[in-house]
Amino acid sequence: xxxxxxxxxxxxxxxxxxxxxxxxxxxxxxxxxxxxxxxxxxxxxxxxxxxxxxxxxxxxxxxxxxxxxxxxxxxxxxxxxxxxxxxxxxxxxxxxxxxxxxxxxxxxxxxxxxxxxxxxxxxxxxxxxxxxxxxxxxxxxxxxxxxxxxxxxxxxxxxxxxxxxxxxxxxxxxxxxxxxxxxxxxxxxxxxxxxxxxxxxxxxxxxxxxxxxxxxxxxxxxxxxxxxxxxxxxxxxxxxxxxxxxxxxxxxxxxxxxxxxxxxxxxxxxxxxxxxxxxxxxxxxxxxxxxxxxxxxxxxxxxxxxxxxxxxxxxxxxxxxxxxxxxxxxxxxxxxxxxxx
Amino acid sequence: xxxxxxxxxxxxxxxxxxxxxxxxxxxxxxxxxxxxxxxxxxxxxxxxxxxxxxxxxxxxxxxxxxxxxxxxxxxxxxxxxxxxxxxxxxxxxxxxxxxxxxxxxxxxxxxxxxxxxxxxxxxxxxxxxxxxxxxxxxxxxxxxxxxxxxxxxxxxxxxxxxxxxxxxxxxxxxxxxxxxxxxxxxxxxxxxxxxxxxxxxxxxxxxxxxxxxxxxxxxxxxxxxxxxxxxxxxxxxxxxxxxxx
Numbered sequence: 001x002x003x004x005x006x007x008x009x010x011x012x013x014x015x016x017x018x019x020x021x022x023x024x025x026x027x028x029x030x031x032x033x034x035x036x037x038x039x040x041x042x043x044x045x046x047x048x049x050x051x052x053x054x055x056x057x058x059x060x061x062x063x064x065x066x067x068x069x070x071x072x073x074x075x076x077x078x079x080x081x082x083x084x085x086x087x088x089x090x091x092x093x094x095x096x097x098x099x100x101x102x103x104x105x106x107x108x109x110x111x112x113x114x115x116x117x118x119x120x121x122x123x124x125x126x127x128x129x130x131x132x133x134x135x136x137x138x139x140x141x142x143x144x145x146x147x148x149x150x151x152x153x154x155x156x157x158x159x160x161x162x163x164x165x166x167x168x169x170x171x172x173x174x175x176x177x178x179x180x181x182x183x184x185x186x187x188x189x190x191x192x193x194x195x196x197x198x199x200x201x202x203x204x205x206x207x208x209x210x211x212x213x214x215x216x217x218x219x220x221x222x223x224x225x226x227x228x229x230x231x232x233x234x235x236x237x238x239x240x241x242x243x244x245x246x247x248x249x250x251x252x253x254x255x256x257x258x259x260x261x262x263x264x265x266x267x268x269x270x271x272x273x274x275x276x277x278x279x280x281x282x283x284x285x286x287x288x289x290x291x292x293x294x295x296x297x298x299x300x301x302x303x304x305x306x307x308x309x310x311x312x313x314x315x316x317x318x319x320x321x322x323x324x325x326x327x328x329x330x331x332x333x334x335x336x337x338x339x340x341x
Numbered sequence: 342x343x344x345x346x347x348x349x350x351x352x353x354x355x356x357x358x359x360x361x362x363x364x365x366x367x368x369x370x371x372x373x374x375x376x377x378x379x380x381x382x383x384x385x386x387x388x389x390x391x392x393x394x395x396x397x398x399x400x401x402x403x404x405x406x407x408x409x410x411x412x413x414x415x416x417x418x419x420x421x422x423x424x425x426x427x428x429x430x431x432x433x434x435x436x437x438x439x440x441x442x443x444x445x446x447x448x449x450x451x452x453x454x455x456x457x458x459x460x461x462x463x464x465x466x467x468x469x470x471x472x473x474x475x476x477x478x479x480x481x482x483x484x485x486x487x488x489x490x491x492x493x494x495x496x497x498x499x500x501x502x503x504x505x506x507x508x509x510x511x512x513x514x515x516x517x518x519x520x521x522x523x524x525x526x527x528x529x530x531x532x533x534x535x536x537x538x539x540x541x542x543x544x545x546x547x548x549x550x551x552x553x554x555x556x557x558x559x560x561x562x563x564x565x566x567x568x569x570x571x572x573x574x575x576x577x578x579x580x581x582x583x584x585x586x
Contacts, residue, residue, distance in 0.1 A: 296433040298417035299393050301450025314437025
């Protein structure tokens with residue numbers, strides 16, 4: 001189905017309830033502009049897009065739109081020869097699109113950084129983690145404060161593979177992220193840890209789908225958000241365990257720290273479980289900073305402002321504590337700490 | 342002549358309209374160790390918290406002077422920077438903040454001297470050794486997942502590094518086995534000689550190790566009896582009923 005054949009989604013749809021499609025479309029919803037390719041630097045060397053991207057199986061509006069606006073793709077292979085791959089995505093144009101396809105055929109790590117002052121960025125990341133491989137993936141969104149970002153990710157995990165995923169989302173003003181992971185084969189495992197800071201009037205909408213398509217697969221999702229000023233954080237999670245997938249262990253938690261009276265956080269974790277013998281848990285919690293934590297820090301000589309900043313930083317840092325890969329974990333924590341310097 | 346660090350006159354304190362402390366007088370000079378004993382709910386911890394400036398407690402009458410100045414003039418963090426330290430009975434956990442960083446920042450906040458990183462490490466290592474603490478402690482998050490004993494040791498480690506003028510220890514001995522208690526007592530006795538201590542406890546066993554100069558029995562928000570170490574022995578032996586007779 002072409003983009004123009006897909007009806008513009010209305011807000012009754014779970015995926016588009018909080019961020020209308022028109023807010024993240026770069027022009028008018030009824031048009032498909034041709035948008036240039038973003039600059040992709042891999043380990044200090046610019047790489048060119050040279051592969052036509054495969055057509056997505058999903059007839060989901062943002063994925064179809066991104067493909068029709070720019071059909072090129074950057075292929076990135078994760079291999080042992082390159083232990084820490086750092087990709088920086090930026091553009092000098094007002095609008096740009098980038099499609100990165102990751103093939104992980106040996107265990108390794110990959111860090112993606114979104115950088116620069118672009119007005120609108122469309123980003124699609126797809127990836128396969130091959131049998132018995134572990135991919136440690138980190139993404140830092142550090143775009144300029146005015147940027148709008150439309151991001152889709154689609155990951156497939158094969159037998160005995162592991163994807164440990166960390167994201168720090170601090171850049172841009174209007175962000176829509178739709179991240180989907182399919183645990184296709186037995187004993188595959190996903191740990192997904194996402195830290196979000198919304199301040200000023202930043203609007204950050206994460207939709208995260210995790211599909212267990214095979215038995216004895218594990219997933220763990222942790223989204224931690226710190227919301228201040230008039231910031232608005234949205235986290236919608238959809239955890240699905242298909243039929244005949246016994247032995248799955250899945251959980252998702254959304255935690256929000258509300259740091260002002262005008263900040264908003266909406267967390268909607270959903271479960272759809274069609275197998276009997278599984279563990280599936282979900283939860284959401286929102287609160288302000290604990291006054292006992294502040295008092296404890298102040299009793300050690302921290303001013304109230306400093307105490308609160310450290311507690312918030314710690315809350316977000318602890319989101320990344322479960323990432324085993326030291327380079328990815330330290331990169332994410334370093335980017336977060338730099339934000340608070 | 343020893344300096345008067347803390348001077349409390351006719352202190353009355355309420356929490357959400359409920360009177361907890363109903364007229365306490367206390368003077369602590371540098372180098373003195375004062376112990377407060379009393380039943381649960383007597384107001385011991387309230388006294389420690391009000392001294393440290395916990396916002397939930399309201400002073401309704403009386404005054405507290407710290408080193409000659411009314412304590413109300415100080416915010417909580419200013420009290421810490423002026424040399425007051427509270428070892429919490431239930432210290433808050435701060436996930437994501439590593440103990441090592443927290444200690445370094447606390448020392449920089451509180452001590453009126455620029456401590457070089459190398460000197461800090463040396464001092465930290467020595468204090469941790471005295472408290473039999475593993476180096477792995479430093480990379481853990483503050484009180485996050487700590488056992489009761491680990492929390493108390495971290496409190497004492499902080500006290501040793503912050504070198505307070507007045508240390509308030511709120512049931513630092515509760516929940517400790519005898520070996521941990523000895524280490525905690527060692528930490529207290531090795532803190533600066535001129536530090537004044539206010540030690541809140543239920544048990545004589547800590548006082549055997551740190552030897553208080555004064556013991557105060559607290560009932561229903563008041564000191565009903567003050568004396569020397571022999572009072573602690575009598576309270577341990579006979580309880581508090583005889584003080585109410």
